[in-house]
Amino acid sequence: MPKRLTEDQIARYRKDGFCHPVPVLTAAEAAACRADLERYENEIGQPLDFPEKSKPHLLFKWADQVAHHPAVLDAVEDLIGPDILLYHITLWTKEAGTPSYVLWHQDGAYFFLEPAEQVTAWVALSDAPVEAGCMHVLPGSHEGPWRDHVDDLGPDNMIKRGQGIPGLEAERGVPMPLKTGEMSLHHTKLIHASGANGHTDRRIGVGLSYIPAHVRPYAEPKPTALLVRGRTHHDDFIMEERLTAPETSAARAAHKAAVSRFRARQDAGSKVAEAYVAS
Numbered sequence: 001m002p003k004r005l006t007e008d009q010i011a012r013y014r015k016d017g018f019c020h021p022v023p024v025l026t027a028a029e030a031a032a033c034r035a036d037l038e039r040y041e042n043e044i045g046q047p048l049d050f051p052e053k054s055k056p057h058l059l060f061k062w063a064d065q066v067a068h069h070p071a072v073l074d075a076v077e078d079l080i081g082p083d084i085l086l087y088h089i090t091l092w093t094k095e096a097g098t099p100s101y102v103l104w105h106q107d108g109a110y111f112f113l114e115p116a117e118q119v120t121a122w123v124a125l126s127d128a129p130v131e132a133g134c135m136h137v138l139p140g141s142h143e144g145p146w147r148d149h150v151d152d153l154g155p156d157n158m159i160k161r162g163q164g165i166p167g168l169e170a171e172r173g174v175p176m177p178l179k180t181g182e183m184s185l186h187h188t189k190l191i192h193a194s195g196a197n198g199h200t201d202r203r204i205g206v207g208l209s210y211i212p213a214h215v216r217p218y219a220e221p222k223p224t225a226l227l228v229r230g231r232t233h234h235d236d237f238i239m240e241e242r243l244t245a246p247e248t249s250a251a252r253a254a255h256k257a258a259v260s261r262f263r264a265r266q267d268a269g270s271k272v273a274e275a276y277v278a279s
């Protein structure tokens with residue numbers, strides 16, 4: 001008996017590589033998370049950017065709450081079982097009326113995790129209709145091979161490495177629009193992309209990469225991960241500690257250590273890594 005998803009949603013995830021919409025946050029919860037995020041953005045005078053929008057659960061209360069939300073974890077458990085690690089989070093904010101985009105890609109291309117069972121939960125903190133540049137997916141592409149990706153460092157590309165699969169420019173895919181508080185789920189090999197935000201509001205999504213605890217990393221350096229439900233199966237990850245004191249120097253130190261390991265893995269051999277070395 002599934003905890004959160006319907007049997008139909010689970011069947012669609014297995015067959016198509018994605019399912020949506022899954023209601024997870026109440027309107028009040030989503031508004032509180034957005035308000036907390038925007039309170040901080042007002043303090044720093046700009047939208048949250050890298051490195052803070054990577055692994056924000058190690059810094060900010062709103063991200064910790066989304067990552068541990070029982071409705072989110074129940075849905076993820078329905079797909080990958082009861083022992084769950086959080087490998088990564090990225091905050092995906094597209095400002096209103098901006099050309100920000102994400103090229104066709106597979107999330108796991110540079111995660112270096114096996115087996116390929118990572119699931120991305122994308123939780124909407126604002127409405128994400130088609131006109132706001134919601135994600136589009138190629139149904140069933142998760143059954144295909146890992147694809148070669150190239151780096152596109154265009155200023156409007158929201159992925160830091162700029163990863164994209166060449167040759168898919170003409171594809172339109174199937175949209176996954178969401179309302180505030182809803183979530184989509186997609187498989188690590190599912191090919192997806194998104195385009196510009198022509199809407200009047202910013203589109204704010206929390207992209208959470210969960211893995212079942214039997215998944216192991218390969219390649220160096222050893223990555224960090226956070227146990228969010230159940231138990232771990234091995235010590236191939238450095239275990240993150242759950243945030244207790246948001247936005248403190250201790251939190252910043254833990255965040256910096258975890259993100260630098262993540263980026264060293266994610267950006268290995270890329271133009272972004274060369275730019276780091278040059279700077």
Ligand SMILES: O=C(O)CCC(=O)C(=O)O
Nearest residue numbers: 092102107120194205207
């Ligand atoms: O937010 C977007 O438009 C893209 C997000 C994405 O690629 C992901 O969550 O895997």
